[in-house]
Amino acid sequence: MANHSLSSRRQTIVAIFVAVGLIFLGRLFYLQVIDDSYELSANNNVLRYVTQYPARGLIYDRNGELLVYNEAVYDLMVIPRQVKDIDTAEFCRLLGISHEGFATRMIKAREYSRFKPSLFEKQISKETFGYLEEKMYRFPGFFVQPRTLRKYPRPMAAHLLGYVGEVNQSVIDKDPYYKSGDYIGISGIEKSYEEILRGKKGIKIRMVDVHNREVGSFQDGLYDTLAVMGNDLHLTIDGALQEYGELLMQGKMGSVVAIEPSSGEILAFLSSPTYDPNLLVGRVRSKNFSMLNQDPVKPLLNRAMMGQYPPGSTFKMVNDLVGLQEGVLGTRTFYSCQGPGSSPIRCTHNHQSPLDVYVAIQQSCNPFHWHVYRSILSNPARKNVRENYVAWRNHVMSMGFGHKLGTDLQFELSGSVPEASRFDAIYGKGRWNAMTVRSLSIGQGEILVTPLQLANSAVVMANRGHYYVPHVVKTVGENDTQSGRFKKVVSSIDPKHYEVVVEGMRQVATMGTARWYQVEDISMCGKTGTAENPHGKDHSLFMAFAPADNPVIAIGVIVENSGFGSTWALPIASLMIEKYIKGEVSRKDIEERMMNGKIF
C-alpha cells in the first residue's frame, strides 16, 4: 500500500518542523541575547529600590558641646494600588485627619503613581507612629519610612546653623543626587556644608511579587548599600559665648561677631532678633517660616553677614592707617579742633586741642580725621584727587572692607567702599574732591560694612596688619582640620603703623570713650562708633580686641537705632570679652542692664 512517490513528502514535513524550530531559535536569540531591554523590564517588575535615608552629621561647638542632633520621625507612605478595604474612619482617627483630607491625599498620591509609593503624611510623631504600628497590618498599601529631623538641645545660633527643608524641583533638575522628598540644607551651615552633612543615601533592593508583596531581598542583599551617616562638624563657635551674646542682645536689633584673631575662627556669630531653630523643623516649619517672615523686625535676616551699616567712628583708624602708610600723617602731626569753623565736620567731644593721632582716636575727634583724610586725597605724590582716592580705596579694601571675606557661609554681603567712578557719575569727572566726599573720613556716607567685616577689622588691628578668612567650621568629621583652606590675608599697610592706632585704641579703653567699661586685668583695645542713620536713631557700634599684646578675641558689635556706641555696643562687647576670657562675668549690674534693655 505504501506509496513511494508520496513518502518523499516526509522530507517536506521534517523540513517544516526544522524551519519552525529554527525560527524559534532565532527569535529566542534576539529576545534573550541581543535585546537586553527585557532584562531591564524584568528588574522593574520585580525589584523595588527602597531608599535608606542617612542621618545628617551632628554639629558640635569648639568645646565639643552638641549643638545639633537628629530625632527620628516617620513619613507615612502609600502605594495607592494596594490600598484595599481599609477602615477609613479608624485610619483618619488614628492620624487625626478628616475624611476629606484622606480623600485629597489619596487623589494626590494616585496622580503621582498608582504603583509607586508616595508621601501620604509627613513626619508623624512618635506617638502616632506607636498607635499606627500595631495596626499597620490592617491598612494594606501604607507603610512608614523612617526619617530624621534636626533637633537643637540649646536653641541658639539659628542664623549660623541654618535650616533643612525638602528639596525643590530646580535642585532636583540640577543635581541627580536629590530625589523628590529628600532633605537639603537651605541656609547657614546646613547649606554651605550640605555635602558633608548629608551623608550618603543607601539602597535596599527588595523583590516583590505581582501583587507588590515583598518576597525578600534581592540576591540576599548583595547589591544593597547601607546609608552612610553624614560627617560631623566641629564649629569654631563657642557655645557658651554665643548663648551669652544672644542673651545680651535680646530685645535689640543688631549683631555680634567675635573672631579669634590668630586663626580667623569665628567664636560668636549672632544676629538679633533671633528665633528658636527648633521652629524651622518638620511639619511646623512652613507655618513658622511665614510667621517669622512676616515679622516686621525680620528675625530671619542674618544681620551678621547681610546687614550693612555705616561704620561710623570705628572706621577712623582705617583712615589713620592709610595716612601713616601714605606718609601724610605722622605720630607728631597735630591738628587743631576748635570751634565750629575749624572744620567742615563738627567735633562732638570735649578734648584738648591741637591733638595728635593717639588722642584723636581716643577722643574720636572728627575734625582731626577730616584733616587726615583731606591730606590723603590731596597728596601731591599723585596726579590728582581721583588717583589718591583710588589708592585710599585699595588700602581700605586690603583691610577687609568692600568685598566678601569668603567665609564658609553663604549669602555673605560685600559691604561697600565706593569706587571712584561712582563719584565721577555723581559729581562729574574731576569735579569732586576731599570736601565733596568728606563723610568718608568719619565712616559715614557711601561706605557700608557688615558686622562680620567690623569684627574682622578688629582682627586686622589685633594682628597688626593681617587677617585669616573668617570661618565657622573647625574640623570636619574626626580630624579634617581644613588646614590651608582659610588663607592669611595681609593688608597693604606696614605693620609698624598699626602699633600707632592700636595704642590709640588702647587709650580709648583706658581714657577715652570706653573708659567706663574696662575689664579688670584685661587690656582691651577698641573703638566706639555712632553711625548716623538716615532712617532713624543712630546705630551704636563698637569694635575691639583683647588682650592688647596677645589678642585672643576680636569683636564687632552693632546695635541698631540705639544711639551712642558707648551706650549699648560697647558694654555688650566688653561683657562678651570678659565672658570669653574669664569664663564668667563679674559686672553683674552692667550685664543685667544690657540683658533687660529693650530697644524695639
Added chain:
Amino acid sequence: MARERNNVFSNIDWTLTILYLVLVLIGWLNIYAAVYNEDHKSILDISQSYGRQMVWIATSLFLGLVILLTDARFFSTFAYVIYGLVILSLVAVLVAGSEVSGSKSWFQIGGFGLQPAEFGKFATNLAIARFFSGQHVNIKEFRTRITPLVLLGIPALLILLQNDTGSALVYSSFILVLYRLGLSGNFLLAGVFVVFAALSTLMVGPLYVIGLLAVLAGLLFAFMKRNRRNILNLAGLLLLGIAFIYTVEYAFEKVLEPHQKTRINVLLGKEQDLRGAGYNVNQSKIAIGSGGFFGKGYLNGTQTKYNFVPEQSTDFIFCTVGEEWGFLGSMVVIALFLAFLIRIVNLAERQRSDFSRIYGYGVAAILFFHFMINIGMTIGLVPVIGIPLPFFSYGGSSLWAFTILVFIFIKQDANRNALL
C-alpha cells in the same frame, strides 16, 4: 508472535520512549520552578501543583503500560467506537460540564477536573487513520475528502462550542497528515498563505501585503518559464490573493463588532492592553528575554515564580525554561521536541500498516501544532491561543491524553512486524 508478546519492552522504540520520559521529567522540574513555594519545598508535596503533576506522571506511565500490554489491533478495530465515545463525552460536557475560566470544558470528579477535549485529539487521530487505511480511499476523490472533514469537523465544532478555540484549532494540524496522504502541496501552500496573508493584512494593512505579493510575483515571473499558461496562472493567483486580502480587510472593518475588532487587535499586538492578552505576552517576553544566554539558574527565576507571568505552570510554562535556563536551555528543549517529532515521522515511515503510519503522522502533526503555537505564543510570534505545551504544561488531562496519543503509536510500532 508468542516470543514478541512476551517481550513487550524489547520491541518498543526506546529512543522515542526515552525522549518522552526526558521531556516529561524536564516538564515536571519546570513546573516545580514555576510555582516554587518556600513553604512547600518538596517536589512531591501533593498540595502543590508540582506534587500533583507527579501523580499525573505516575498515572500516565501506568496508562502507557496498559496500552503497551493491550493488543495492538484493539485500537484499529475499535477506532470508531473510541471516537464515538469521546464525541459523546464532548457533547456531555456541554450539558453537564462545569465552567472554568470561560470554557465549559471540564468534568469535575472529586477534586480533579477532566477535560474531554484533550482526549478528542487521539480519538480523532484513530478515526482518521482508520478511515484512510480502509479500502477504496482516494484522496483525489471528492467523496474521500468529505468524510475526514466531517471526522475532524465534529470534535472541532463541539470544542468551539465549549469556547475553547485553541483546542479546536488543533484539528487544522491534520492538513499535514492529508498532505502526506497525497493532498496537493498547493493546499499546504494555500493554507500557509491564507494564515499569513490574513494576519499580516490585519497587522500592517493590505497595501504592504499586496506589495510583498507583487514582489513575489515579480520574482516568480523572472525565473519561471514564461509561456502563456504560466503567465495567466500567475496573474490569476495574484488577483485571487489581492481579492482575499481585501475580503479580510472588509470583513474586519465592516462585519466585525468594535469589541471583536479590539480583541483581535490586542491579539495581534496592535493595541496595548496590559490587563488582557497584551499583558500576558508582554510579561512572557520579559520573563524569557531576561533569561539571557545562560539563564538565571534553576529556581532563580523571578518573573514566573512571583506570578508576573500568568498561567506560568500551564500555557506559559516555556517562560520558566527561557528565564531560568536561558537561550541554552531553550535550545535544548526545542532540540528535544524536534528530535521527538522527527523520530515519530521516521518511525511512521517504517510502518508496513497504513493505519500505523497515518496514525503516526497524526501524532506528529498534533504535537507539532502544540509545539508551534505554544512556544510561538510565549515569544510573541503567534497570537495568544491557549493550548498546552505537550509533556510540559501542568495538567492531568493533557498529560494523560498526550501519553495515550504517543503510546498507542509506540505500541503500533512495536507490533509492526507482527501484523502482516
